[in-house]
Amino acid sequence: MPYVLGNVAGLAFVMGTLVSGVRWLSTGRPPRLLEPTVARAQLWRDSRRPPVEPIPPVLLALELSRLAAHIRRVEEGNQPRQAERLMAARLAYDHALRDYCKAVDIAVPTAIRGLSREQRFHMESALIGAGHDW
Template sequence: MSAPPAPVVRPPRPIELLADDLGRLRDELARLRRSGGYARRHHMLATALAYDDALRDCCRALDVPVEMTSAPLDPVERLRLEAELEAAGLTW
């Protein structure tokens, strides 16, 4: 029986690129909220999940405590993390 493969470890990305990701995803969510059309709900969910992942990456980069789950963040938890990142000096 062979050993399972080692997990792939991504090198950390610079915080400036992570903040750019957050800004782009925030803007995309705002655009989707104003739009209609086919599969809008699915696009919003996918974008919100990507935003949550980028938010968690920023938290890790700035040592802001965050629970590492794969589920979407609770809206209150998302707001708390955004406030903590802003308090740490991050803008996006």
């Protein structure tokens, strides 16, 4: 009988560990017992990383120009899966547009996915109004 209880306790421990591990992977929050250790490891890792240098706005303008030309080529082209290509190109353009606006201190909407046409228009207008071109 004690052998069976030991196996059940061991199985419960393994299952609890697996559930905690899956929860950590899915939410990014470690189990309570590991939080101090994980926090110290993250501080150590962050202290060893070099500081991130911002990308100059000139390079972001060049990237926006390149992506705008790519969007036009996709729209005019006749390649398969045009809708998916266009969606990916617009999403890349939106991310570059957000980065460019952040680099020159223009307000950026907090959209998780791509921008709406209206948001994109307002951001582009704000950039042009501030004297930036791409």
